[in-house]
Amino acid sequence: MIDDELSAHVADALRKAAAEEVMPRWRQLADHEIDQKTGPHDLVTVADRRAEEHLTAALTALLPGSVVVGEEAVHADPASYEALHGDAPVWIVDPVDGTRQFVRGDDGFCTLVALARHGELLASWTFAPARDQMATARPGRGALLNGEPITAGSPEPGGTLHVLSSHPDFTTEQEKRTLVALRSGEVISRPCGSAGLGYLAVAMGEADATVFSWEKAWDHAAGLLLVTEAGGTHATVAGEPFRVTGGNALPFTAARDETTARRILSLLAGAAG
Numbered sequence: 063m064i065d066d067e068l069s070a071h072v073a074d075a076l077r078k079a080a081a082e083e084v085m086p087r088w089r090q091l092a093d094h095e096i097d098q099k100t101g102p103h104d105l106v107t108v109a110d111r112r113a114e115e116h117l118t119a120a121l122t123a124l125l126p127g128s129v130v131v132g133e134e135a136v137h138a139d140p141a142s143y144e145a146l147h148g149d150a151p152v153w154i155v156d157p158v159d160g161t162r163q164f165v166r167g168d169d170g171f172c173t174l175v176a177l178a179r180h181g182e183l184l185a186s187w188t189f190a191p192a193r194d195q196m197a198t199a200r201p202g203r204g205a206l207l208n209g210e211p212i213t214a215g216s217p218e219p220g221g222t223l224h225v226l227s228s229h230p231d232f233t234t235e236q237e238k239r240t241l242v243a244l245r246s247g248e249v250i251s252r253p254c255g256s257a258g259l260g261y262l263a264v265a266m267g268e269a270d271a272t273v274f275s276w277e278k279a280w281d282h283a284a285g286l287l288l289v290t291e292a293g294g295t296h297a298t299v300a301g302e303p304f305r306v307t308g309g310n311a312l313p314f315t316a317a318r319d320e321t322t323a324r325r326i327l328s329l330l331a332g333a334a335g
Contacts, residue, residue: 063125063177064177064200068124072175072187073189075117075121075124076173076175077189077191077196078116078120079116079117079173080113080173080191082116084164085192087107087108087109088164088167088192091107091109091165095109099137105161105162106134107158107161107164110134110157110158110161113173114132114133114134117132118153118155121175122153125151125177127151128151128153129145129152130152130155131152131280132153132155132157133157133280149180151177151178151179152178152179153175154176154177154306155175155280156173156175156258156280158171158172159173159257159258159280159281160256160259162255163256168255170190170256171190171259172191172195172258172259172262173188174188174281174284174285176279176283176306178306181306181307183283183286183306184200186200186283186284186285188258188261190259194208197265199288203291205291207265212267214289214292214293215293215318216322217319217322219321222247222250223248223249223271223326224249224250225249225251225270225326226252226260226263227273227274228240228241228254228273228274228275228276234275236275236312237275237276239275240275240313243313243329243330244273248329251273254272257272257281257285258281260285261284261288261289264289264294264317264318265285265288265291265294270318271317271326273315274313275313275314276312277312282304282306283306293318294316294318295319295320295323296314296317296323298314299313
């Protein structure tokens with residue numbers, strides 16, 4: 063379904079959406095262009111909405127018969143999330159992952175796109191326009207950053223693990239338990255503003271693992287395939303691979319290797335529930 067030509071066209075679509083809808087608004091947002099969704103830590107901007115509209119049109123044109131599950135469209139119509147369970151190929155889109163960083167004028171944001179069918183991830187793209195980074199992955203084809211292969215590698219055996227996790231401002235009971243579980247002498251945990259860039263850090267071997275306690279597909283689909291193709295792995299506290307279609311035991315980890323994943327899961331076991 064995805065060949066080299068189509069993959070390149072998708073990457074071009076991401077670049078164009080960022081160039082036309084995101085980057086002109088970076089560090090230029092007016093107050094009226096920023097809204098809250100569920101609260102003060104869940105922001106949406108005109109760039110999020112316009113970029114998702116742009117990508118929805120472009121991606122469905124590239125693959126006739128496909129549909130889009132995008133963060134902003136699902137917020138407007140939660141029932142549209144069910145397309146993940148349908149027969150059509152699904153583009154999973156986060157138009158601006160790391161909106162809070164984008165609003166602050168930081169460069170730690172990206173656009174995430176993954177293609178899935180029946181829950182199987184077929185390809186992914188992670189584009190950080192302010193950093194000029196484009197990471198791509200396809201099953202069995204490895205992970206690439208700006209066209210060059212990347213590998214997650216393995217940390218020093220038994221050494222301190224560097225983990226990217228939920229931001230402490232996210233205060234659901236599950237997230238509180240997860241953060242407490244990571245307070246260990248064998249882990250240095252720091253907040254992850256953009257899930258997509260957190261996964262990229264693992265795929266590049268710059269972090270040992272990510273840990274998250276929510277399962278919205280647009281935050282995770284692209285990064286999970288990227289980490290896997292870089293040689294890493296992912297698993298929930300139930301010891302099962304994370305499923306983009308939902309119903310996962312939480313929290314879960316994506317890690318540089320199996321040994322790291324097992325160490326993280328042993329810490330998280332008490333955070334489940």
